[in-house]
Amino acid sequence: MYFFSELTDMRIAFVIVGTLAFFYLYFYIAHSSALKNAVYKNSTGINRELRLFYFRKLAGIVFLGVIPAVLYVSLLKGSFGRFGFTITHLSKNLFIILGLTFIIAFLLFMVHKKNPGQNTLQIKTNQWNKSLFTLNILGWSFYLLAYEFLFRGVLLFECYESFGFWPAVAVNVTIYSAIHMVNGKDQAIGALFFGGLACYLTLTRGTVLIPLFMHIALSGFSDYLSIKMNPDIGFIKSNPAKSEKL
Secondary structure: OOHHHHHHHHHHHHHHHEEEEHHHHHHHHHOOOOHHHHHHHOHHHHHHHHHHHHHHHHHHHHHHHHHHEEEEEEOOOOHHHHHHHHHHHHHHHHHHHHHHHHHHHHHHHHHHHHHHOOOOOOOOOOOEHHHHHHHHHHHHHHHHHHHHHHHHHHHHHHHHHHHHHHHHHHHHHHHHHHHHHHHHHHHHHHHHHHHHHHHHHHHHHOOOOHHHHEEEEHHHHHHHHHHHHOOEEEEEEHHHHHHHOO
């Protein structure tokens, strides 16, 4: 009996420490000067900003999604269906997802209206078109799929099975908020509320799709409003790669 209890303790320790280790690997590789210098050396203008953005998101997909998924499925005998990665879960929660998307869009609109100079864009250019914005959203979407799989998938459900509902939420929100401290206190505090709601909905609805679409909506609308409401940034009809040299 003690042996199985010890295995369970090792399992949850592996998941918690592993989550932090994978995030640190992603973060320091994606934001390393070596990566930035390599991208800037081989490209110019808007292309270098787009490539840097995609290399960073690719690092997130690999270290937050692909590698943890392989380890989790093979070593911990997990499954993707356990987190609600199915069309059935999407259809059952569609109205919740749409409602939360509307609320997020409204709250972000009020924030940007109060502070129109706010800029959340990671692709550094003042001139945008529909194609560039679409590439921006696609990059965020695939990255956030990996991100949510690790945090609201593997980490949250493993903690839930080991500690129970509220301790699992507490562990998840604490880690989630702490890793946002590098972006300032506003994001760290915001992560407490967003992370708490995301964890609650994930566990009560049995699916990680809700926080995934919440997160995509948060990033997408925030970037869109940064372009539309910031007086120094805007959409143009021409190709920004031809009209702007960074």
